[in-house]
Amino acid sequence: MYKNIASLMVGGSILLGAVGCTDKFEDFNTDPKAPTPEEMEGDFASTATLISSIIPVVALGQENDYQMIDQMIGCEYGRMTSAANMWGSDMYYATYNPSVVWSGNTFDTNMPKIYTPFFMIRNISGTEGLAYHWANLIRVFGSLRVSDCYGPIPFSKIGTGSDFAVAYDDMPTLYNAMFEQLDLAIAGLKEAAGGGAVSSLLQEVDYIYQGDMNKWVKFANTLKLRMAMRLVNVEPQLAQRKAEEAVNDPAGVISDPSEAAWSTFIPGGNxxxxxxxxxxxxxxxxxxxxxxxxxxxxxxxxxxxxxxxxxxxxxxxxxxxxxxxxxxxxxxxxxxxxxxxxxxxxxxxxxxxxxxxxxxxxxxxxxxxxxxxxxxxxxxxxxxxxxxxxxxxxxxxxxxxxxxxxxxxxxxxxxxxxxxxxxxxxxxxxxxxxxxxxxxxxxxxxxxxxxxxxxxxxxGFPKWFPVVNNLSSVGVTSARGMRRLPFPQSEFNTNEANVKAAQLMLDGPDNSATDLWWAKKN
CATH class of the missing domain: 1.25.40.390 (Serine Threonine Protein Phosphatase 5, Tetratricopeptide repeat)
Structure with a gap:
């Protein structure tokens, strides 16, 4: 029974249709075919299935998601790999000229992947217990990735009301809110880790650590350290405090290969x-x-x-x-x-x-x-x-x-x-x-x-070769490279007032040449 439920929910829980990704999350981003909490109550199948559907946010195992987000953006702009295809157009990431349609992929893919299972877990758990804190940790991890791409994003106000649109957090507010939620998640996971082994169902669906909560706490502290390093040039005191909290926590950070976060969620192969x-x-x-x-x-x-x-x-x-x-x-x-x-x-x-x-x-x-x-x-x-x-x-x-x-x-x-x-x-x-x-x-x-x-x-480090063909039309320089991506078109279609307010939170126009709040050293 569990595997059939898991197949149904993992395969169908993320809605990527015409509705906007921040439109009334709880109504539009919940699969109407998924079993209700009442139907699965008592056997952990609901929370296990939902955990299995949010963990892939940590590493995108589905090949199309990986291509559009990790390969074209992360690997390209982090100089791990170089594109060997133009995908039928001169408007692509490698030459600093991605199409408007492509620029929204990180937002439009990750936000529903985060919030569909997160809201369901929240509603089942009442914001308590292992599954909620686990999902909240992954929510922070995924939100950092989305913010690294665009800057301001919806976070603290998601799920606080019944409106169809959600306001964005400016970046100082966003980081404070993410740190707050991360600290709550760490405390909750520590309590779970202290309670011994988690259920066998949760172990089965944990593609990273197979239910080892001690390692998830290290993961959370390492995420806190990662976030702290973003802020060294804009909030040095906060950066130091959060980094020292992460490192000096008795639970520690990831420090040994046995603790590294590698995902086995590779449904179609790596x-x-x-x-x-x-x-x-x-x-x-x-x-x-x-x-x-x-x-x-x-x-x-x-x-x-x-x-x-x-x-x-x-x-x-x-x-x-x-x-x-x-x-x-x-x-x-x-x-x-x-x-x-x-x-x-x-x-x-x-x-x-x-x-x-x-x-x-x-x-x-x-x-x-x-x-x-x-x-x-x-x-x-x-x-x-x-x-x-x-x-x-x-x-x-x-x-x-x-x-x-x-x-x-x-x-x-x-x-x-x-x-x-x-x-x-x-x-x-x-x-x-x-x-x-x-x-x-x-x-x-x-x-x-x-x-x-x-x-x-x-x-400004590492120092890299300039791109061979810089086709940017908005002033992205070969020396400084792509600084961010413009807000997704889907948000202008469905959350227009709030995304336009977010544009005013930027220190420049809503394009790929404008620095993020923390990214101004280079």
């Missing part, structure tokens, strides 16, 4: 594999291979295959932002595919991310449980261990990124854009060591480009 390898639509980024080839990084052959166009078996990535008129052109087929299989798990939070965030915090003088050098070096060790690489003398290496040599069109070749090396130098400047930390955070996060895009916008 979506990163399907999009880049089976569909032939992406190659490893030239930026990534420039750094890792220069470093002789032992993780590189675990990230990418030798380039088909290399006679010597080198791993060579493709430049970002090449306007591809035909996917079969040698401009794309010659370059390295990511090394991934249909059975590989999908990354959400790596084991090394928190170490590098802590290293950055220590560099800023925060209490992160060690010196910047100690935390940075442990981050590298943990990343190597997580990927099954032998570290060797990497931490003593003074090697620098390599020049990029294109395999066909020599105009794509470029000198290295950075001289940063893996070896930590306590006598170096703040910016030099910040760059070193952010570069290794980027390399350790492969292929989670969303975090790298956020780090690039708030710090």
């Amino acid at each position: 979506s990163f594999h399907k999009v880049n390898v089976l569909w032939n639509e992406g190659r490893v980024s030239a930026d990534l291979t420039s750094y890792m080839n220069g470093y002789s990084d032992p993780r590189l052959p675990l990230y990418a295959d030798p380039a088909p166009g290399s006679s010597s078996g080198e791993i060579v990535g493709a430049r970002s932002g090449v306007f591809h008129y035909n996917i079969l052109k040698s401009e794309t087929t010659n370059y390295s595919y990511p090394k991934v299989t249909a059975q590989s798990k999908l990354l959400s939070i790596s084991a090394s991310e928190s170490w590098f965030s802590r290293a950055e915090g220590a560099l800023r003088g925060w209490n992160m449980g060690g010196t910047a050098k100690e935390l940075y070096e442990e981050g590298v060790r943990v990343s190597m261990k997580e990927r099954g690489a032998e570290i060797g003398n990497y931490l003593e290496s003074t090697a620098v990124p390599a020049a990029y040599v294109a395999l066909d069109n020599s105009s794509y070749s470029a000198a290295a854009v950075s001289t940063i090396c893996p070896k930590y130098d306590e006598s170096a400047s703040f910016d030099t060591n910040l760059e070193r930390i952010i570069v290794q955070k980027w390399l350790g996060n492969f292929p989670n480009g969303w975090e790298s895009w956020a780090d690039f916008r708030r710090t």
Whole structure:
């Protein structure tokens, strides 16, 4: 019975029809065919099924969702992979010119995925108990991703009334509200973790940690640390306080490969594999291979295959932002595919991310449980261990990124854009060591480009090659890259007054050249 219910709800609970994603969430974003709470009361099937439908927000396992959000935006702007297709138009993400229709994908996909199960869990639980706090944690995680794309979003006012439209939070209000809800979720999950094992049904539908609440608390603290780092340039005191809370909590943050968040929700096979390898639509980024080839990084052959166009078996990535008129052109087929299989798990939070965030915090003088050098070096060790690489003398290496040599069109070749090396130098400047930390955070996060895009916008690091073809019509520069995406058209269709109010919360026009509140360093 449970599996039939789960199939029904997971397959049909998210409504992506003509109604707007913030329109009266509880009425429009609930599947009318789904069993009612009363019909499933007493056997945990309802909450287990709903948890199973919200957890994929942590890592988009459905291939079309992954392609439109993680590949085209996160991996592209975080320089993990480069597009090998133009999808029939010169208006696409890689060349800084996405269509209006595509720009809304992150909002229009994630908001219903978050709120359909969240509201149902809230209504069943009465805002108490394990399932509610678990879902609330995932709500914060997903909302951060949506905000990283657009800036202001609806959050604190969702579900507070019966109106058809929902007001947006400006970004300071949003972060305060997300921190508040995250703290409530952490407290609730700690209570659940202290109570011992969760039900077998909840273990079965937990694609990340198989019901281990202690690891979910670490996940939540790592998310808090991630959010804190966004704010270092705009709310440094709040950033420090929240980062120190996360790190110094007795429950801890993710710090070992056994605690990293990898998802087994891959219903059609690993979506990163399907999009880049089976569909032939992406190659490893030239930026990534420039750094890792220069470093002789032992993780590189675990990230990418030798380039088909290399006679010597080198791993060579493709430049970002090449306007591809035909996917079969040698401009794309010659370059390295990511090394991934249909059975590989999908990354959400790596084991090394928190170490590098802590290293950055220590560099800023925060209490992160060690010196910047100690935390940075442990981050590298943990990343190597997580990927099954032998570290060797990497931490003593003074090697620098390599020049990029294109395999066909020599105009794509470029000198290295950075001289940063893996070896930590306590006598170096703040910016030099910040760059070193952010570069290794980027390399350790492969292929989670969303975090790298956020780090690039708030710090200016890593340094990357400019896109080959910048087709932006709104002033996006090759040096600073895409700063955000404009608000989705669906919101103008159904929530017009509120999205227009949100436009006034931006420090500039509602386009891709306007900085987010926290992203003004670069």
